[in-house]
Amino acid sequence: MKIIQLTLITLIFSFGFLNMIHAQESKLLDKVVAQVGGEFILLSEIELQYSYIKETYPREVHPLETRCMLLEDRLAQSLLVNQAHLDSVVVSNEEVDLQLDARIDRILAMMGNDREMFKNEYGMTPEEVKEDQRPSLKNQILAERMQMRVMADVRATPSEVIEFFNSIPRDSLPFYNSEVQISELVIVPKANQEEKDRALNRITDLRNQIISGERTFEELARTFSDDPGSARMGGSLGWQSRGTFVPEFEATVYNLEAGEISDPIETEFGYHIIKLLERRGNSVNAKHILIHPRITSDDLLLAKNHLDSVRNIILRDSIPYESAVRIFGNDQVQSYSNGGRVVNNATGNTFFEVGELDPDIYFAIFDLEVGEISDVVEFRDRSGETVYKIFKLLSRTRPHRANLQEDFAKIKDMATEYKRATQFNEWLLDKLSGTYIRIDKSFHSCPNIEFWLSESDITRRP
Numbered sequence: 393m394k395i396i397q398l399t400l401i402t403l404i405f406s407f408g409f410l411n412m413i414h415a416q417e418s419k420l421l422d423k424v425v426a427q428v429g430g431e432f433i434l435l436s437e438i439e440l441q442y443s444y445i446k447e448t449y450p451r452e453v454h455p456l457e458t459r460c461m462l463l464e465d466r467l468a469q470s471l472l473v474n475q476a477h478l479d480s481v482v483v484s485n486e487e488v489d490l491q492l493d494a495r496i497d498r499i500l501a502m503m504g505n506d507r508e509m510f511k512n513e514y515g516m517t518p519e520e521v522k523e524d525q526r527p528s529l530k531n532q533i534l535a536e537r538m539q540m541r542v543m544a545d546v547r548a549t550p551s552e553v554i555e556f557f558n559s560i561p562r563d564s565l566p567f568y569n570s571e572v573q574i575s576e577l578v579i580v581p582k583a584n585q586e587e588k589d590r591a592l593n594r595i596t597d598l599r600n601q602i603i604s605g606e607r608t609f610e611e612l613a614r615t616f617s618d619d620p621g622s623a624r625m626g627g628s629l630g631w632q633s634r635g636t637f638v639p640e641f642e643a644t645v646y647n648l649e650a651g652e653i654s655d656p657i658e659t660e661f662g663y664h665i666i667k668l669l670e671r672r673g674n675s676v677n678a679k680h681i682l683i684h685p686r687i688t689s690d691d692l693l694l695a696k697n698h699l700d701s702v703r704n705i706i707l708r709d710s711i712p713y714e715s716a717v718r719i720f721g722n723d724q725v726q727s728y729s730n731g732g733r734v735v736n737n738a739t740g741n742t743f744f745e746v747g748e749l750d751p752d753i754y755f756a757i758f759d760l761e762v763g764e765i766s767d768v769v770e771f772r773d774r775s776g777e778t779v780y781k782i783f784k785l786l787s788r789t790r791p792h793r794a795n796l797q798e799d800f801a802k803i804k805d806m807a808t809e810y811k812r813a814t815q816f817n818e819w820l821l822d823k824l825s826g827t828y829i830r831i832d833k834s835f836h837s838c839p840n841i842e843f844w845l846s847e848s849d850i851t852r853r854p
Contacts, residue, residue, distance in 0.1 A: 425832040426467060429474030431531075433466045460838035467829075467844055468820070472535035475823055481541070483533045485526075492522045492529060497633055505630025505677075542819045548807035556807035557796055565794045568802075571743045573786040574757060575713065575732035577702065578722045580779050581695035583685035591685040595656045595663040598681055602653060602665075609653070609667050609679060618662060618684040627667070627679035634674040641666070645678050660724070692778055699768050699780045706765060713765070713784050722779075732784070741802075742786075753783065760785040 426433040441462050446453045496518045503509045511517050516524065548556065583591075598616060601607045613627030622629055637645065640659045648654055648668035656663050662684035669677040702720045706713050717732035727734050733742050746754065756766040766783040773779050789798050796803065824844070835841055 423832075425835060426463065426470070427828065427830040428467055428470035429827050430477065431470035431474045433463070433470060437466060438462050456837070460835065460840070463831075463835055463838065464840055464844075467831075469531070469535045471820065471823060471827060472538040473531045474827065476534040476538040479538070479541075481534060481537055483530055483537065485530075488526055488530045488533065489522070491533070492525060493633055496522060497631070497636075500631060504625070505628075539816065542816055543812040546808065546812045546815050548804055548811050552811065553800065553804045553807045554796065556810060557794075557803050567791070567793050568789065568799065569745045569747070569791050570789060571745055572749070572757065572788045573742045574734050574744070574753070575717070575784040575786055576725075576727050576734055577699070577713070577717045577720065577732055577782050577784075578725045578727070578779055579695050579699045579702075579720065579781075580722045580724075580773075580777070581687050581691045583687055584691055587685040587688060587691075591663050591683045592656060592658075595665055595681065595683040598683075599653060599656065599665045609681070613679065613681045616683070617681045619680070619682040622680065622682075627681055629678050629680060631672075631675050631677045641680075645676055646671075648678075687778065696768055696770070696780050699782060703765060703768065703782050733786070741805075743802075756781075757783050757785050762786065762788055 423435040424432050425435045425438065438459055442453075442455075442459055445458055445462075500507070500510060500518065503513075507518065514521055594616075598607075598612050602609050602612065610626030613623055617623035617627060619627075634642065634646070636642075638659050638661075640657055641664060644654050644657050644664075645666050645668060648666065650668055650670055652668055654664075654666040656665055658664075662682050664680045664682050667679045669679065671677070699720075702716055705711050706716050711719070714731045717728065721728050721732065723729075730742075734744075735742055736744050736748065738748070749757075752769060752771060756769045760766060760783075762785050764785055766785075769781050769783070771779050771781055792798065794803065829844055831841055831845060
């Protein structure tokens with residue numbers, strides 16, 4: 393039985409929006425090269441994605457093989473979309489627009505929100521790109537939703553995990569390096585009231601200078617703002633959509649009139665004054681000045697001692713570690729909502745190879761036994777601010793070949809993915825048998841195209 397690789401279908405979703413990189417070329421090629429039910433595949437779609445791959449991975453591109461792979465991906469996606477229509481799967485225009493807005497906003501942000509640069513790069517305004525890409529993105533979401541529906545409830549049972557593991561030849565079992573699972577409790581030092589008052593007085597004075605005409609907003613932002621990203625642009629935040637800012641900032645900026653400067657407001661970052669330049673629907677173009685209260689050495693010591701006290705409470709078994717995270721930990725860090733468990737962003741699970749750990753974390757847990765808690769460790773967050781952490785070592789493995797005792801969770805994930813792929817393959821074959829498939833003869837030399845044609849009971853070849 394032929395297995396259709398799900399990774400290929402996923403590849404389509406990752407390209408989607410990048411088609412517009414060559415939007416100007418898309419009108420040159422419009423030949424229909426395949427039809428799946430009521431869905432049509434254009435040569436231009438294949439060529440646009442081929443051009444992107446060729447530019448991105450020039451050494452890995454084989455013209456025929458790559459085009460064949462892309463066509464097969466599009467056949468699989470089209471089958472999903474066709475079935476989604478038959479099954480009345482709904483994707484609203486609002487959902488499509490939301491994703492389009494987010495993608496366009498992300499690109500604009502990388503361009504400093506320069507709309508002229510955007511137009512020069514893509515040959516269309518953001519609004520024109522949105523209109524052009526809407527049908528394509530809607531189909532991608534439909535295909536993804538249909539695929540998820542097919543595999544939604546597929547999970548490998550314990551007996552299936554064991555059966556899957558036993559089916560793997562011994563010399564093919566993966567080899568795992570030493571891995572650990574860790575939990576963290578993070579405390580962020582807070583400025584004392586005197587420093588907060590000093591910051592508030594400073595931002596108030598800056599606002600008064602602007603209102604009186606003594607200095608311009610842009611001049612003071614460049615000179616005094618503690619937000620380095622916007623400060624160098626005179627405080628400019630560019631065009632941003634609703635949901636971008638923290639709640640206090642957003643509530644203020646969306647209640648300003650164009651040209652108005654807000655009173656000082658406080659957020660988790662410090663004190664701001666905001667100037668609204670323009671508003672278009674749910675998007676605003678604004679500037680701000682941020683004054684961050686200074687964290688003194690006494691504030692740092694207070695935070696460190698507080699965390700050390702929390703650690704002692706845990707060690708005395710007065711409170712479970714997970715409860716301490718919930719009560720005392722900073723709720724802005726990713727691990728907080730996971731009971732303190734730190735997620736490996738590279739893999740999506742909670743296992744870290746020792747070499748993947750930050751050196752400070754490695755040395756903090758190096759001598760710990762499983763279940764023990766580290767001393768307080770000082771770190772710098774992404775903004776350069778000091779934070780304090782303690783770690784609990786949840787598990788540690790030695791380098792070993794995969795086995796059910798130590799790696800059941802990983803093997804279960806592998807078994808589940810295999811089961812999902814198998815189920816999707818069976819679904820695909822079932823739908824192919826009753827779906828009209830037509831493929832242009834220019835692609836008949838592709839190695840897997842015969843499968844698509846032979847499996848369809850309703851097939852015509854031009």
